[in-house]
Amino acid sequence: MAGIVGYGAHLPRHRIKVEEIAKVWGADAPSYKKGLMLREKSVPPPDMDTITLSVEAAKNALRRSGGVDPKDIGAIYIGSESHPYAVKPSGTTVAEALGATPDIHCADFEFACKAGSEAMFVALSHVDAKAMPYALAIAADTSQGAPSDALEFSAAAGAAAFIMGSKNLIADCLFTHSYMTDMPDFWRREHQFYPQHGGRFTGEEAYFAHTKGATSAILKKAGMKPSDFNYAIFHQPNGKFPQRVALEQGFTQEQIDPGWLAPTLGNTYSGASPVGLSATLDIAKPGDMILMCSYGSGAGSDAFVWKVTDRIDEVRDLAVRTKKLLDENVIYIDYGTYAKYRHKIKKNA
Amino acid sequence: MTMFSSRNWREYPHRYRLEATKFTKSGKTYFPKRMVDPVTGDTEQEMVTLPETGKVITYTIIQIAPPQWGDQAPYALAVVELTDGTRLMAQMTDCDTTKVKIGMEVRIEFRKIQAEADHGVISYGYKFVPKWY
Structure with a gap:
């Protein structure tokens, strides 16, 4: 692939x-x-x-x-x-x-x-x-x-x-899975300057349902479990959500740490899990397995299973x-x- | 007066990609591009891309800026000698004006240069930022 x-x-x-x-x-x-x-x-x-x-x-x-x-x-x-x-x-x-x-x-x-x-x-x-x-x-x-x-x-x-x-x-992309439903948790109408959101409604039914839906589906597709991964990156609307979704699914703090940037970066929206992936690749070793799962309101998650190759050691400091x-x-x-x-x-x- | 978007469009090669002209006989590089070497009259040339790092040769601090940069004052305009010897002038950004020094190392970054108010075309191009990595 x-x-x-x-x-x-x-x-x-x-x-x-x-x-x-x-x-x-x-x-x-x-x-x-x-x-x-x-x-x-x-x-x-x-x-x-x-x-x-x-x-x-x-x-x-x-x-x-x-x-x-x-x-x-x-x-x-x-x-x-x-x-x-x-x-x-x-x-x-x-x-x-x-x-x-x-x-x-x-x-x-x-x-x-x-x-x-x-x-x-x-x-x-x-x-x-x-x-x-x-x-x-x-x-x-x-x-x-x-x-x-x-x-x-x-x-x-x-x-x-x-x-x-x-x-x-x-990094070789071994599997992808996308999971989405119609979810009115966060939006911005035409000509509006700031987005609006559904407060607490952005949690369980929105962020957690979709990230967990995509993650469990891609794990099943890949025949893998959380402990098979070296690292995992989840969308980061704040510091708390990605940590909670990771721990609740059986991932560890050590697995999310390199890509868990929100505590000092904030929510970079579209950039969030991709920037986390970039930070994780920076420290990954050949052969490492990485799970990445985004979340976008409206709503959906794209999940990817990456396998890092030997070339990482040549390029990370370029x-x-x-x-x-x-x-x-x-x-x-x-x-x-x-x-x-x-x-x-x-x-x- | 903001820059006409048609003029900006014509200048993409040097504003976006730092494309310059290197003349065969003199070996001199000109930025922006020139059709003819002003010293030798030579027209034989190749396109080169300028390096993205250099050192401040001289600078000035703008306290009272033209309207399109008013919100950014004070800021420095610097003449920088790039690692290949080419000199060019641009705005310094991400930089406290009290910290600008002759000889300081800078890097080129792609930034917004100006915009025709909130409704018009945005012009992009190169600026200098302090080189810290």
Whole structure:
């Protein structure tokens, strides 16, 4: 089966702490930190958006690809709920910046937080069908949470990119399974600036039902059990949900740790489990088995079983590691700066 | 006045991909591209892509910015010599203006350059960020 030939991530350097948001809204920071299991989140500066994050993540994927010529990439798919334009594709700008135009297929995917794994799924399928040698899937978001809403504490920014191919693999995709139902747990209507959600309704029936549905189905398909995996990555709307879904299904804290980034990254929406996969590949060894399971409201989960190849040791340090981008040289900002960066302040035109 | 999107479109090769011209006789690289080497008159050339790292040669701090960058002031504009010797000017970003120094190492990143208000075309291109990895 097809798999990953090159991977990479990109994150903003800016962070805002839960305390900084809580003090503006009179919220109790310790209870939010405990409830969401999240201490801070990434914030994109004013000159960064889904397109710029995608370009930088894709360049890191190319650096680890063993010299894939961008002209040989047959498709670029970007999954995001924060495409900069309502009408005008993100994919063509990214393709132009990478030098992959004009003989290419571009599409922008949307499916709340699952848009990125959706792009990965389709990219893998094209390669598997031998329609093209390489397909690039990018998961990127600069997500917005309404001021004072619980989402404001978690909505973050980040991107991961995966070049799918059939030869020279870093990780072989052994199985996929997708699980979806019509679920009104989180949405944003046309012309609305911020998304809305169903509060507690986003939990059991939404996130947990779909991630567990996809995970149990792919385990059955693969004939595997949680202990057969070295690592697992679940979608991360906060720190708590992925930890709970992992432990409840028999995975351990050690298995999720490398890709469990939400406590200091926040929820990168479409980027969440893909960025977690990028961080996990950074430390994986040849032969390691990785389970990845996304979740997007509306709702659905895409699950993947990856087997890491010997090539990981050659490529992991050809681009910056994800944890380095997460942990080092961060710039903390106050709520005022955050409000300005995220266009939450009304100005005269 | 923001940049016309048609002009931006014509400049994608250098703004998006750092494409430059290297002339055969002089071996000199020009960025943006030139049709003719201004010193030798040579037209024989090849396209090269500039390296993405370099050092600050000189800089200035913009305190009062044009409207499209007003929200980002203060910021630095720097002339950077890339590792191949090519010099170019761009905005510094992710960088406290008090920390900019001549000789500091920078990396090129793809960023939003400007936008025609909230409703118009967004222009993208290169900026410098401090090189920390």
